[in-house]
Amino acid sequence: MSINVNIEKTMGDFCLKTKFDADIGITAIFGSSGAGKSTLVNLIAGLVKPKSGHIKIFNKVVFDSKQKINVPVHKRGIGFVFQDSRLFPHMKVEANLKYSNRFGRRGRLSSFSEIVDILDLGQILQRLPGNLSGGEKQRVAIGRALLSNPKILILDEPLTGLDEGLRSEVIPYLEFLRDHSKLPILYISHSQSEVARLSDKIVVLENGNILEHGETLQILSSFRVAKKLGLRDLSSFIEATVSTHASDGITELDFSGSKLFLPQIDVPVGSKIYLRVLAKDVTLAIKKPEKISALNIIKGKVDEIVMGNGPGALISLNVGGHRLVTRITQRSLIAMNLKLGQTCFAFLKTVSVATSDIII
Amino acid sequence: MELSSQEIDAVLLSLKVSIWSVIFSLLPAIYIAYVLSRKKFWGRQALNVIVHIPLILPPVVTGYFLLILFSRAGVIGRFLDTYFGVTFAFHWFGAVLAAAIMSFPLMVRAFRLGFDSVDPKLEVAAHSLGANRFIIFLTITLPLIIPALITGAVLGFAKSMGEFGATITFVSNIPGQTQTIPSAIFEFLQLPGNNFMIVRLVCLSLLISIGALYISEVLASRLSRREQS
Numbered sequence: 324m325s326i327n328v329n330i331e332k333t334m335g336d337f338c339l340k341t342k343f344d345a346d347i348g349i350t351a352i353f354g355s356s357g358a359g360k361s362t363l364v365n366l367i368a369g370l371v372k373p374k375s376g377h378i379k380i381f382n383k384v385v386f387d388s389k390q391k392i393n394v395p396v397h398k399r400g401i402g403f404v405f406q407d408s409r410l411f412p413h414m415k416v417e418a419n420l421k422y423s424n425r426f427g428r429r430g431r432l433s434s435f436s437e438i439v440d441i442l443d444l445g446q447i448l449q450r451l452p453g454n455l456s457g458g459e460k461q462r463v464a465i466g467r468a469l470l471s472n473p474k475i476l477i478l479d480e481p482l483t484g485l486d487e488g489l490r491s492e493v494i495p496y497l498e499f500l501r502d503h504s505k506l507p508i509l510y511i512s513h514s515q516s517e518v519a520r521l522s523d524k525i526v527v528l529e530n531g532n533i534l535e536h537g538e539t540l541q542i543l544s545s546f547r548v549a550k551k552l553g554l555r556d557l558s559s560f561i562e563a564t565v566s567t568h569a570s571d572g573i574t575e576l577d578f579s580g581s582k583l584f585l586p587q588i589d590v591p592v593g594s595k596i597y598l599r600v601l602a603k604d605v606t607l608a609i610k611k612p613e614k615i616s617a618l619n620i621i622k623g624k625v626d627e628i629v630m631g632n633g634p635g636a637l638i639s640l641n642v643g644g645h646r647l648v649t650r651i652t653q654r655s656l657i658a659m660n661l662k663l664g665q666t667c668f669a670f671l672k673t674v675s676v677a678t679s680d681i682i683i
Numbered sequence: 684m685e686l687s688s689q690e691i692d693a694v695l696l697s698l699k700v701s702i703w704s705v706i707f708s709l710l711p712a713i714y715i716a717y718v719l720s721r722k723k724f725w726g727r728q729a730l731n732v733i734v735h736i737p738l739i740l741p742p743v744v745t746g747y748f749l750l751i752l753f754s755r756a757g758v759i760g761r762f763l764d765t766y767f768g769v770t771f772a773f774h775w776f777g778a779v780l781a782a783a784i785m786s787f788p789l790m791v792r793a794f795r796l797g798f799d800s801v802d803p804k805l806e807v808a809a810h811s812l813g814a815n816r817f818i819i820f821l822t823i824t825l826p827l828i829i830p831a832l833i834t835g836a837v838l839g840f841a842k843s844m845g846e847f848g849a850t851i852t853f854v855s856n857i858p859g860q861t862q863t864i865p866s867a868i869f870e871f872l873q874l875p876g877n878n879f880m881i882v883r884l885v886c887l888s889l890l891i892s893i894g895a896l897y898i899s900e901v902l903a904s905r906l907s908r909r910e911q912s
Contacts, residue, residue, distance in 0.1 A: 368811060396810045409808035413826050426822050428813030471812045 325507040326350075326475060330366055330376035330386070339363060339531035349501045349508045351522035351539060353515075355552070359531040360511045364477050367509070368403055369396040380474055397427065402473030402506075406480040408460040410452035416463050417448040423471035435470065442466045442496055458489035462496060469504070476500075476508045482517060497521055515543055519560040520597050527551075544648045546629045546637045549602075557602040557637070559647045565592050573618075579643030584618040600671060605649035607638065608668045609659055617670040623647055625665045628656070640669055690880060692859045693867035694887055696775060700863060701843035704782035705836050708790055712835065716794035717820075721803070737849075738788040746852025749781055753853070777854035778861050782843035790839040797831020798824070830903045837899040841892050864888045 324344035332339045339359045352360050365371040367378055369385065372393060378386040380401070385394040410419050420439070424432050439445055442462045452460060461481050468476060481497070482490045494517075501508065501521065512518050518525060518539060525539040527548055534551055535542045540560045542548055549557040563576035563583055576583040576596070583598070590596060611620065623640030630636050636656045640647045647669055661667065686694075718724075719731055737745050753760040753771045763769045771777035801824055809819045825832075847865035854861040856870060868884050871877035 370807060370810075396807075397813045397815055400813075401811060403808070403811035405804070405808060407804070409802075409804055411805060411809070411823060422809065422814070422822075423812040426812075426814045426818045427809070467812065 325381050326367075326509070327377075327379040328363075328367060330373040330378060332362065332366055332371065332373045334362065337362075337531055339366070341526075341528070341531070341533050343526050343533060343536050345507050345509060345524065345526075347505055347507050348524070349497075349510045349522040351518040351525040352509055352511045352528060353513065353518050353525050354528035354534075355513055358528040360513075360528055361479060362531070363528065364479055364509060364511055368401050368477060369394065369399050400428065400472070400474040402468030402471050402476045404461070404464045404468050404476070404478045404481050406483050408452075408457075408464040410455075410460055410463055410467070412452055414451075415448065416444060416450055416452065416455070419452065419463055420444070420448075420467050420470055422467060428471050428473075432470070438466050438469055441499060456489065457485045458492040461485065461493050465496065465500070469500075473506065476504075476506050477511070478508060479511045480513070481510075482512070482514070494520065515556065515558065515560075516597075516599055519543055519599065541646060544639070544646050546627065546639070546648075549637070549648075554631075554635070554637075554650065555603070557648060557650065558599045559602070559605075559645075561598050561600060561642075561645055561647065562595055563598055565590055565594050565596065567592065578621070579645050581621045581642065582619075583621075600647065602637070602648045602650045604671050605647065605669050606671070607649060607651060607655075607659070607661070608670065609661075609665075611668050612670060615670070620668055620670045621647065622666065622668055625661055625663055625667060628661065628663060640667070642669075686883070687880070689858050689862070690867065690884060693862050693864050693884070696778070696859075696861075697844055697863040697865075697888075698891070700775060700778045700782050701840050703779045704786060704843040705790075705839045707779065708783045708787050708839055709836065712787060712790040712839075713794055713825075713832075716791045717798055717824075719791070720795050720798035734791050735788045737785050742785065742846070742848025743852050745784065746781060746849035749777075749784070749849060749853040753777070753780065771854070773854055773857060773861060775854075775861060778846075778850050778863060781849040781853045782846045785846050785849050786839040786842035789842050790835040793831055793835030793838055794828065797828030797835075800831070801827045830906055833899045833902050837895050840895055844888065844891060 324346055326345040328344070329342040337359070339362055341363060352363060354360050362371065366373050373386060373388065375388040376386070377384060377388070380399065384390070384392050385399050386392060411422065414422070420435070421432065423429070439448070442465060444463060444466055447455060447459055447463070452463070455463065465481070478497070482493060485493065498521065510518070510522055522539045524537065525542050526536045527534040527542060529551055535545065535548050544557070544559045561578055563578040565574060565588065566577050567575040568587065569575060572587050573584050574586070574588045576585065588596065621642055623642040625638060626641040627639035628636060630653060634652050634654065635650055636653045638649050638651060638656070638661065640649070649669060715730070715734060719727065751757050755761060755764050755770055755772055760771060769776065771780055805823055806819050809823050814822065845865060846863070847869065850861070850863060851866055851869070856862050856866040858867070862870070864884055864887065868881055871881050871884070
């Protein structure tokens with residue numbers, strides 16, 4: 324494992340105790356505000372000192388309370404992208420990008436033009452940060468961190484504070500980074516959609532403790548996590564491929580052998596998109612419903628049933644290896660006589676997939 | 684219309700004293716301002732009060748303390764005289780010392796406001812890029828407070844130009860040696876018939892102060908324009 328963390332820290336009433344590993348690719352650190360996400364990454368970066376434990380980065384111990392090792396921030400080799408980008412206001416973009424090479428870790432500049440190309444910064448090299456857009460600032464911040472020759476990268480809510488449009492401007496760069504940089508990346512976020520789209524692995528934090536740790540899409544739709552994060556947001560994240568743009572304004576998608584129909588989505592045929600389907604928008608039926616207005620009907624097998632404390636129940640369907648979750652009342656559950664392993668049909672109205680939930 | 688040699692001496696001495704006063708105070712004032720703005724340590728308030736003492740004491744009292752400490756019979760003065768042959772009493776060095784001490788709190792205050800306005804998060808960002816604290820100070824913090832540095836230096840310069848009480852108490856009022864513009868005006872005021880010279884010196888001192896202020900404003904606005912463009 325490239326990152327190995329096992330630390331404890333008390334700050335006033337708040338107590339953080341975490342133990343996890345992360346590898347190349349994006350590992351999301353996910354949780355609501357106050358869960359300890361920022362504290363955790365500050366501890367890893369060396370901005371705050373843990374009470375006890377150890378932190379290893381590529382088998383190099385950067386903190387160990389027993390051996391009294393505490394490598395200072397500037398020698399840990401961690402590239403940090405902050406939510407507020409923190410570009411140096413008195414330096415042009417180019418000088419910001421070259422800061423580490425000149426004054427810091429002596430990051431290699433051989434990759435300078437390559438990174439400028441990837442992040443599309445060529446046009447703004449001579450500008451001062453004061454007149455860049457939010458998205459441009461974050462791209463420069465990402466480039467600056469990359470050019471500091473980091474062993475790992477920490478992105479602390481890099482998209483929070485950007486509006487929808489700017490967010491979708493930055494996301495493709497983050498994906499490129501994930502797929503090509505070969506760096507372990509810790510991605511802090513409280514947005515389910517962001518995390519679902521970008522990360523492979525996830526660490527869910529709550530009150531300073533790790534609630535879950537594993538594959539992102541599975542964990543986000545797991546009932547254990549949903550119960551903690553609030554059932555209202557419980558969703559399945561499904562990956563679908565665009566197959567046709569029909570002339571009546573409907574886009575057809577393939578999802579595990581089933582067809583999905585959505586109002587026109589502006590992406591080329593063949594591209595993969597993620598859809599977030601809220602559990603409460605999914606209705607179940609034992610037989611394939613006929614003559615109903617809902618277009619999206621998906622066949623699956625019940626693989627998990629969890630009774631709620633109130634009148635509700637959570638059902639998970641296995642759709643060709645993917646998980647589709649739904650919330651129904653216990654009364655319907657009994658009336659339908661649903662059992663584990665039973666085949667049933669889930670349907671969702673076309674309009675119930677909100678466009679903001681389509682993570683292109 | 685020509686200035687008398689006494690007046691020329693007073694003007695030149697004032698300029699010399701003020702420039703050296705700012706030069707000597709600059710680094711210590713930057714350091715103290717940085718420490719007061721950024722570091723939390725035991726005795727921070729005490730240091731703050733000590734720095735500000737010259738601002739609240741009557742200048743004559745400050746001059747008196749300087750006399751006690753730095754005259755040839757004084758504790759520090761004797762030491763400096765014996766080992767380094769440096770004397771302050773009745774010497775323009777003494778005027779520089781008096782002006783520096785009187786203007787120090789003003790410079791520290793201006794610099795401190797500058798440091799307070801620099802977001803420490805930028806320093807954290809530089810730290811994460813691998814720069815050490817000293818480099819961060821030189822490349823991030825200091826350049827960002829240049830407007831405050833200019834303001835503080837001009838304030839210090841103006842205060843030194845105008846310093847009178849502590850200077851005259853400490854190094855007296857000897858034409859050509861320790862007589863600055865204010866002390867010269869004071870001397871001319873003692874005798875009748877010098878009105879013309881007094882007005883001339885007053886105008887000159889106005890001119891120098893306004894000129895310094897103007898230059899600092901131009902520099903500061905040029906800098907801020909550069910940062911916005």
